[in-house]
Amino acid sequence: MNAEKDVSIYDLKLPEELKLLSFSQCENLCTQIRNILIETVSKTGGHLASNLGTVELAVAIHRVFDSPRDKIIWDVGHQAYAHKILTGRLERFATLRQENGISGFPRPDESEHDAFISGHSSNSISAAFGIARGMKLQGKNNHTIAVIGDGAFTGGMAYEGLNNAGKSDDNIIIILNHNDMSISKNVGALAKYLSEIRAKPGYLDTKYAIENILDKTPLIGKPLKKAIKTSKSVLKGMLYHSTMFEDFGFVYLGPVDGHNIAEIEKTLITAKRLKRPVFVHVNTVKGKGFEPAEKNPGAFHGISKNDMTDGNPEIISDDSFSAVFGHELNRLAGQDGRICAITAAMKYATGLNYFYAEHKDRFFDVGIAEQHAVTFAAGLSKTGMIPVFAVYSSFLQRSYDQVLHDAAIDNSHIVLAIDRAGIVGEDGETHQGIFDAAFLSTIPNVTLFSPSCYEELKMCLNEAVFDLPGIVGVRYPKGNDLSEFDKSNLNTFYTHENSKSDILLVTYGRIYNELLKAQKFLSDEGIFCDMLKMVKIFPVEEEIIEILKNYKNIFFFEEGIRAGGIAEHIASRLVDADFSGRMHISAINGFVKQASVSSALDNVGLSASKMTSFVIRELKNGEKT
């Protein structure tokens, strides 16, 4: 291969042949990768700005290390597109985030180069340390590299990992991908600390400069250098501007320019040689190389396919459950000074930007720290405030014990606004909001609502904030309200459409709309069904059991995991009540792969047509027995 001529990425055997390229060829390769990123994401949607910022870093990592023998872990994993392109997924990259296509996040079942599952933030250091130690126990000498953003660094688990790994002597390299941004501007004391060290001259350069001067100072220079190096003195801290990472036990290298491949490589080679825990601080620019994204990285963090020119103006569409929630909470906060809003780094995506605009003193972005958010809310509640934590269903999974121990046992009043409840679509397994009803309904003192339209959402939120004690969750889906049913008799409990059939269809949340269509399809087939829509889904009130007891066949459709879900709660109550009919449950079993929301709902049997066939099939089976 000619050492200097630019090479098409399509002609390279990757990642091996990366190591044969000159720096200038690498730079050209990075331009090619950026073009692929921009072109693909404009068609598929995805995380654009974060990925534009990690192109050189990914190239440098794959030139210095030997994946898959060395293990590379991308925290959150939304910034690993270049890594995917460099590790055998270039040809399939156009299928990014599509059904049966490649995932938008690292997936070990997709490639041996994806060392660990990613999607939820701040776990990479723990995972890396586990892998490093496992390899060491097996006598392997390879390296484990965790790439973690400064946003992900606001999550407490990162410190649990640092605390544990820093005192080891394992081959673990933590790379801080520092761009001063989480989804929006990064927040908190640590963000400030990191920004201060980001601005300092490279540690290595300073260190070599000082050592150089001392080396050239006659008589006292060399002994002084030794004394400084071996001491834990303040002088060492001053000269080497020691960081907290060194106090944790890591060798700190950086900050380096994350868009200068030669510089990153030099630092990574040093880190590799040290063969002990090393912390490499890399400064990157979110959105690098695409002007609109560089200017407005938050807007280009995650975009849908139609947003390439302006990004996703960070403000979610007004026609969405998140925005309706955000506006309503803002309105309520205007009336009641006790209401506080909390987000874990998702101010815009959860619609809390409206609250923030008008009630800054009662708005809290706590960083990517869902566990802290719940306990902080419980603390606020102790003083008589009414905290509302708006959080995606899948990220709330992090806070199970905080809900249980810190809030529920003492019956603290906190409201959980559970956004992205149900199937979320293209982000796939890690982000589906299908577990909240099951796991929250194991906890005493929890009430759960699952509105099926905007109006119900507002009504449930009011009741949650003002009327109920304990933990009250209001769960609502991604996207907009597609309901077409009559809204004249809405309430927050249930509606029962009773035409004296002995078949009852039951559900809650947005798929009520699909079930209404199924009811119609069934009636076209001569199968007439009553319908029950639950709005308050937990605890299941006796009144609901009394209604259900009267039916011969109950069909329960649940956009949530079956094990421990609301359908199973009801089934067990019906057993207690000596129910003599049959209950048929169609809910989600297992993890749900990426696909559009409508396709994923169909794949799990929750589209109108699949629900219809389920009823017909089960009734036929019943006739046979």
Ligand SMILES: Cc1ncc(C[n+]2csc(CCOP(=O)(O)OP(=O)(O)O)c2C)c(N)n1
């Ligand atoms: C536990 C958890 N909470 C929230 C999120 C949503 N989320 C995805 S990326 C992100 C910001 C990450 O910022 P950073 O690590 O600095 O990466 P950058 O995009 O800036 O490169 C957030 C909050 C998540 N993935 N996991």
